[in-house]
Amino acid sequence: MSQFQYRIRRTIKTIVRRPGQMLRQRVISTTAPRITRAEIVSDLKRLGIHEGDTILVYSSLKSLGYVEGGAQTVIRALIEAVSSNGTLIIPTFHMIGGTMYRTCLTPNYVFDPKKDGTSMGAIPQAFLKFPGICRSIHPTHSVSAIGKYAGHITEAHHLGATPFDIDSPWDRLMKLDGKLVGLGTSVHPITLYIMLEYRMGDEFPLPVMMSTTHLLKCRSWDGTIVEVPVTPRAPEYMARRIDHGDREDLRRYFWREFERAGLLKVRKVGEATSWWMSAQQCYDHLVRLMREGITIYSTSDELKRRPIPESF
Numbered sequence: 001m002s003q004f005q006y007r008i009r010r011t012i013k014t015i016v017r018r019p020g021q022m023l024r025q026r027v028i029s030t031t032a033p034r035i036t037r038a039e040i041v042s043d044l045k046r047l048g049i050h051e052g053d054t055i056l057v058y059s060s061l062k063s064l065g066y067v068e069g070g071a072q073t074v075i076r077a078l079i080e081a082v083s084s085n086g087t088l089i090i091p092t093f094h095m096i097g098g099t100m101y102r103t104c105l106t107p108n109y110v111f112d113p114k115k116d117g118t119s120m121g122a123i124p125q126a127f128l129k130f131p132g133i134c135r136s137i138h139p140t141h142s143v144s145a146i147g148k149y150a151g152h153i154t155e156a157h158h159l160g161a162t163p164f165d166i167d168s169p170w171d172r173l174m175k176l177d178g179k180l181v182g183l184g185t186s187v188h189p190i191t192l193y194i195m196l197e198y199r200m201g202d203e204f205p206l207p208v209m210m211s212t213t214h215l216l217k218c219r220s221w222d223g224t225i226v227e228v229p230v231t232p233r234a235p236e237y238m239a240r241r242i243d244h245g246d247r248e249d250l251r252r253y254f255w256r257e258f259e260r261a262g263l264l265k266v267r268k269v270g271e272a273t274s275w276w277m278s279a280q281q282c283y284d285h286l287v288r289l290m291r292e293g294i295t296i297y298s299t300s301d302e303l304k305r306r307p308i309p310e311s312f
């Protein structure tokens with residue numbers, strides 16, 4: 001599929017889905033508890049998000065209740081919680097057909113941070129329209145940020161040999177002692193799982209990385225074209241992964257493991273069970289787990305061989 005066909009398909013999908021979405025939105029607005037910006041801010045503070053924090057947020061809008069003002073309200077609340085001294089980062093990945101591999105195979109693909117949207121949900125989509133955001137130049141793993149370190153977080157993404165290299169947004173998030181935050185999501189979207197695969201290379205227990213590196217084109221903010229290397233992950237492992245619909249066992253295992261290790265802080269934001277974790281501590285723990293035989297691809301037998309005590 002060409003990039004043009006992809007854009008047309010997405011536009012058609014958006015139009016076709018709109019009536020159903022409007023209906024569901026009406027149902028949420030009449031059945032779910034109403035949540036305001038002030039309530040979200042105070043819940044975020046109680047969760048442990050403070051002024052000056054650097055946070056990377058994964059979100060599910062509908063899990064919060066009926067948010068007055070929708071996705072924009074959540075973004076404003078997140079910005080207010082970290083204040084002008086803090087930084088809000090949101091993944092705004094853009095992948096043709098939803099995978100790195102398909103994106104690499106797309107003829108004449110050129111990522112354009114001004115034009116290309118994201119399939120990461122309503123809040124990331126709204127963030128792309130938010131005035132003053134910085135968006136990183138990356139053909140598959142572009143992130144957006146606002147606040148004190150927004151420029152620093154996003155500016156060097158295209159220079160890395162992988163999406164998670166030194167000076168990538170995740171590397172800088174960890175160096176700034178940043179937090180991962182989940183609003184109504186499980187721990188499945190944590191991108192540090194993938195960072196581990198790229199960083200560990202041959203030490204990673206499964207050959208999840210493909211052997212060919214593709215050079216994908218991106219349009220920079222000044223209009224010039226840059227080429228960014230992308231080595232896709234092998235599609236055949238997707239069905240085993242923590243983010244696959246059938247792997248609730250892995251999602252529950254990692255959630256309990258992060259809680260057991262004292263990393264995961266959990267509390268409601270609006271109606272949504274939400275959490276935060278130190279990005280650096282999470283990454284360090286993933287390295288330890290990998291060395292104990294547990295990854296986001298572990299089979300149920302492998303999970304049984306390293307049980308988590310029942311009290312957790």
Ligand SMILES: CC(C)(COP(=O)(O)OP(=O)(O)OC[C@H]1O[C@@H](n2cnc3c(N)ncnc32)[C@H](O)[C@@H]1OP(=O)(O)O)[C@@H](O)C(=O)NCCC(=O)NCCS
Pocket residue numbers: 020021024025028057058059060061062063064065066067068069070071091120121122123185188189190191
């Ligand atoms: C996939 C995912 C986005 C789905 O969450 P979701 O809440 O169903 O979807 P969105 O956040 O896009 O919000 C849209 C929903 O909010 C509803 N909604 C619209 N306005 C609303 C409002 N004011 N208040 C509450 N909900 C509202 C919409 O109707 C829609 O629900 P529907 O699909 O049932 O019609 C979420 O589970 C997830 O995984 N998020 C993380 C993604 C990510 O960052 N990944 C990055 C790394 S891998």
